[in-house]
Amino acid sequence: MSDFTSGFWHLFVAAVALIGIIGCAIFLWSQGGATYTIGQTTGHSWDENLAEFNNPLPKWWSWLFYITVVFSLVYLVLFPGLGANKGILGWTSHNQYDAEVDSAKQSYGPLYEKYRNMPIQAVAADRQALEMGQRLFMTYCIQCHGADAKGQKGFPNLTDNDWLYGGEPETIELSISNGRQGVMTPHAFLGEDAIKGLANYVRSVSGLSADPVLANRGRDAYMASDCSTCHGVDMKGNKLLGAPNLTNNIWLYGSSEEEIIRGITYGRNVGDGKSTNNRMPAWKSFLGEDKVHLLAAYVYSLSNK
Numbered sequence: 001m002s003d004f005t006s007g008f009w010h011l012f013v014a015a016v017a018l019i020g021i022i023g024c025a026i027f028l029w030s031q032g033g034a035t036y037t038i039g040q041t042t043g044h045s046w047d048e049n050l051a052e053f054n055n056p057l058p059k060w061w062s063w064l065f066y067i068t069v070v071f072s073l074v075y076l077v078l079f080p081g082l083g084a085n086k087g088i089l090g091w092t093s094h095n096q097y098d099a100e101v102d103s104a105k106q107s108y109g110p111l112y113e114k115y116r117n118m119p120i121q122a123v124a125a126d127r128q129a130l131e132m133g134q135r136l137f138m139t140y141c142i143q144c145h146g147a148d149a150k151g152q153k154g155f156p157n158l159t160d161n162d163w164l165y166g167g168e169p170e171t172i173e174l175s176i177s178n179g180r181q182g183v184m185t186p187h188a189f190l191g192e193d194a195i196k197g198l199a200n201y202v203r204s205v206s207g208l209s210a211d212p213v214l215a216n217r218g219r220d221a222y223m224a225s226d227c228s229t230c231h232g233v234d235m236k237g238n239k240l241l242g243a244p245n246l247t248n249n250i251w252l253y254g255s256s257e258e259e260i261i262r263g264i265t266y267g268r269n270v271g272d273g274k275s276t277n278n279r280m281p282a283w284k285s286f287l288g289e290d291k292v293h294l295l296a297a298y299v300y301s302l303s304n305k
């Protein structure tokens with residue numbers, strides 16, 4: 001409530017609130033003294049024969065209303081709400097949040113500490129730890145990797161034991177801690193024919209149908225271009241760069257000739273608006289090392305049953 005641009009608005013808002021509440025109370029009180037003839041109608045009628053009686057307000061209703069008036073006045077004394085007034089309890093949403101975080105730390109702290117000092121493989125064998133890891137995964141990871149962790153186009157499947165960066169427990173933890181973004185440079189300069197050949201070649205080494213003439217041309221282009229720098233001469237990929245293995249039939253972006261051509265032409269994650277822009281966020285500072293440790297164990301368990 002400290003963001004009023006001037007003292008006037010603080011007073012204005014406080015006055016509107018108070019006048020509103022007190023005005024309601026006065027109006028209610030002024031009506032309480034009115035006299036009515038029980039059974040007499042106001043003379044209005046609807047739907048031909050629905051008549052409106054002119055009876056006094058029920059007592060319970062008036063009292064409920066008075067109670068809400070008193071409640072709101074007490075509330076405004078205790079809590080912020082009257083202009084910039086902070087309320088005598090000193091409550092703010094910030095310190096409520098801090099208190100909740102503190103109490104969560106107190107109840108979960110010892111648990112996290114126990115797992116923090118265990119190796120990831122051992123944590124992955126602990127049912128309670130996996131449940132905690134799964135809950136974290138459901139909160140922070142499923143929008144990209146899916147609730148079943150099987151990924152989607154551009155977001156890797158975490159259950160198949162095929163890794164861009166490596167499936168060793170420490171490597172998984174590193175991926176989660178620091179984030180990842182594999183960059184493939186664009187290759188439009190190779191020309192459409194060479195790129196079409198490359199796409200057929202890549203499909204053929206994965207055992208998919210391909211035009212043999214084009215695939216042959218693609219093999220030459222693969223060796224002549226810089227593809228092997230990142231994907232390797234054997235095409236098995238490079239985990240230091242996150243360059244995928246091109247010889248298995250597991251695809252980050254899809255196996256269609258069209259999709260492969262798009263990737264070779266525009267590259268991946270180049271940051272130019274033409275290529276994809278998929279990034280694995282870094283979680284260490286946001287979640288803390290303890291939660292990352294539990295997540296690493298959960299992810300590890302998905303492909304190491």
Ligand code: HEC
Binds near residue numbers: 137141156165280
């Ligand atoms: C905003 C989307 C996004 C979110 C959220 C996200 N990831 Fe990722 N993640 C990615 C992308 C994209 C990659 C692949 C990076 C690349 O292609 O270089 C990836 C890669 C990974 C890898 C490495 C996989 C490999 O094959 O080496 C792991 C492990 C991983 N994510 C785990 C997680 C966990 C655990 C969470 C939740 C804390 C999470 N991710 C949340 C987008 C996301």
Ligand code: HEC
Binds near residue numbers: 222227243
């Ligand atoms: C600078 C390193 C680099 C070079 C050079 C490079 N790539 Fe890549 N390539 C990558 C990375 C990294 C990815 C994964 C991108 C991601 O994580 O989003 C990738 C992805 C791919 C994919 C998609 C695989 C899938 O599973 O969907 C194909 C196909 C591919 N590259 C083929 C090629 C070909 C053909 C060439 C040569 C013309 C080449 N790459 C050159 C780094 C490279």
